[in-house]
Amino acid sequence: MAFVSCFSGLFKPAQTSLPDSADPRILKSFNAPEPVDRKEQKDIMRLLESGDLFRYNREDAQSPVSLVEKQLADYMGFKYCVALNSCGSALFLALRAAGVTEGTKVLGNALTFGAVPSAVHHAGGVFCFVESTRDIVIDVNDLALKADETGAKFLMLSHMRGRVAELDQVKEVCDKRGITIIEDCAHSLGVWWGKTHTGHHSKVCCVSSQSYKIINSGEGGFALTDDDDVAAKICIMAGGYEANFKKHICVPGPEVFARLVPQRFPNYSVRMSNLSASVLPGQLRTSRSASLWRTRSTSS
Numbered sequence: 200m201a202f203v204s205c206f207s208g209l210f211k212p213a214q215t216s217l218p219d220s221a222d223p224r225i226l227k228s229f230n231a232p233e234p235v236d237r238k239e240q241k242d243i244m245r246l247l248e249s250g251d252l253f254r255y256n257r258e259d260a261q262s263p264v265s266l267v268e269k270q271l272a273d274y275m276g277f278k279y280c281v282a283l284n285s286c287g288s289a290l291f292l293a294l295r296a297a298g299v300t301e302g303t304k305v306l307g308n309a310l311t312f313g314a315v316p317s318a319v320h321h322a323g324g325v326f327c328f329v330e331s332t333r334d335i336v337i338d339v340n341d342l343a344l345k346a347d348e349t350g351a352k353f354l355m356l357s358h359m360r361g362r363v364a365e366l367d368q369v370k371e372v373c374d375k376r377g378i379t380i381i382e383d384c385a386h387s388l389g390v391w392w393g394k395t396h397t398g399h400h401s402k403v404c405c406v407s408s409q410s411y412k413i414i415n416s417g418e419g420g421f422a423l424t425d426d427d428d429v430a431a432k433i434c435i436m437a438g439g440y441e442a443n444f445k446k447h448i449c450v451p452g453p454e455v456f457a458r459l460v461p462q463r464f465p466n467y468s469v470r471m472s473n474l475s476a477s478v479l480p481g482q483l484r485t486s487r488s489a490s491l492w493r494t495r496s497t498s499s
Contacts, residue, residue, distance in 0.1 A: 236481040263476040265448045275396045277423040279430035280449040282471035286385045286407035286420030290318035293403035296432035299324045304351035311357040336364035358387035366400045388413040414482045416475040427451040435461045438470040
């Protein structure tokens with residue numbers, strides 16, 4: 200199975216090959232953020248002048264947050280998208296929406312960032328470490344072993360530093376055991392597995408827009424899914440209280456919210472603000488967010 204990593208502009212069609220002389224390395228420093236485009240600077244100034252910083256401050260669904268949710272969902276190929284104040288919050292709400300409660304065992308890469316097991320802890324779960332290979336990806340054999348030993352029914356799968364495990368094999372292991380996958384794609388926005396982006400082997404895909412990631416809003420994150428109930432639950436728990444789900448573009452219809460009864464879910468108030476969202480559209484439209492990088496990797 201081949202996957203392709205593409206950071207050559209998030210809305211440009213994927214290339215199929217590179218000249219032999221092309222250098223696949225990323226040479227820019229992600230510790231040195233690029234300036235915000237002039238257009239976004241003007242949009243930010245209009246926001247500051249209006250004071251319209253809260254995503255639910257307006258009557259319609261056309262807030263900067265809603266628009267960037269739609270932009271990211273369209274790019275990655277998901278039906279639903281909810282913007283949060285961090286990817287850690289996205290991971291936390293994804294776990295809660297998928298069914299993790301107090302004491303629930305959650306499998307995850309032993310080699311990952313601290314925010315990942317922290318999100319499991321925040322959701323009340325117990326993180327169960329799965330070994331990583333020398334390629335910095337989850338060890339599929341150890342995943343099967345730890346799944347059988349622990350009886351865990353959830354996997355938080357991290358694509359650490361943009362490195363992707365054998366996703367079809369991971370999915371096979373999990374499907375056989377009834378394990379729900381949440382994909383931590385904080386480092387893998389723009390990475391393809393076959394004909395889809397990473398994130399599509401799971402119930403929920405979580406993306407980061409923190410400063411050191413592919414797109415930069417300072418702090419921020421997104422939860423993407425095709426599941427009606429999960430999307431609605433994340434919207435509610437993020438802080439979509441009362442009927443504010445109507446001010447979203449990328450959430451299910453009102454019948455789903457009516458069936459779930461929003462009052463049954465806690466409000467964690469972890470929404471993204473209009474100010475954070477307003478710096479992202481230009482980064483998603485162009486290649487300014489990352490240098491040209493394409494690789495091909497074929498599994499054995």
